[in-house]
Amino acid sequence: NAGVTQTPKFQVLKTGQSMTLQCAQDMNHEYMSWYRQDPGMGLRLIHYSVGAGITDQGEVPNGYNVSRSTTEDFPLRLLSAAPSQTSVYFCASSYSRQAPYGYTFGSGTRLTVV
């Protein structure tokens, strides 16, 4: 099915561990972005990208790395997990910077850091 696929859906990490949250889309969307959602804070932008090799920081980039080697994939890396990174993470993609209906969200990854 076409859409944005996030894996895993749930993950528990120990402080200091590293991991990669996967995000893949099969709609040939150029624009992809990562958000974290915390209670009372809404969704906050972490990183975004317009295509392979081009990324930029959002509102809360510290502690996260991204790279974009293909149009389809936009992984989010936590190099050394901290309890403050416990959150629900959403990936989204868009086919046009002008399109009002272009943002498709994945179903989210719930991450707990203990």
Place this chain on the structure above:
Amino acid sequence: AQKITQTQPGMFVQEKEAVTLDCTYDTSDQSYGLFWYKQPSSGEMIFLIYQGSYDEQNATEGRYSLNFQKARKSANLVISASQLGDSAMYFCAMRVFNQAGTALIFGKGTTLSVSS
């Protein structure tokens, strides 16, 4: 920097009543886009309505309408004839873009509770 403000943490309404969810925004851009999303308890993000900064008419999508007041920098969501299924979190968002791409900046959200 762009910013979205939603000042109502929670709203309560009865079925069939109309409800307005407030959203104000701050941007120095002349061209921008404003969105409203619904997030039910299942967690998915559902697109509701969009308003472009150059659109002269308020956007409408079924029971949803956007009360866009550009001078006041407000983009309130109006839900007419509320239903029990409207109970959810609602987010206002603004599109930001530069050479690195495009993404959304969100407000903190408003929880809407609809009772029978």
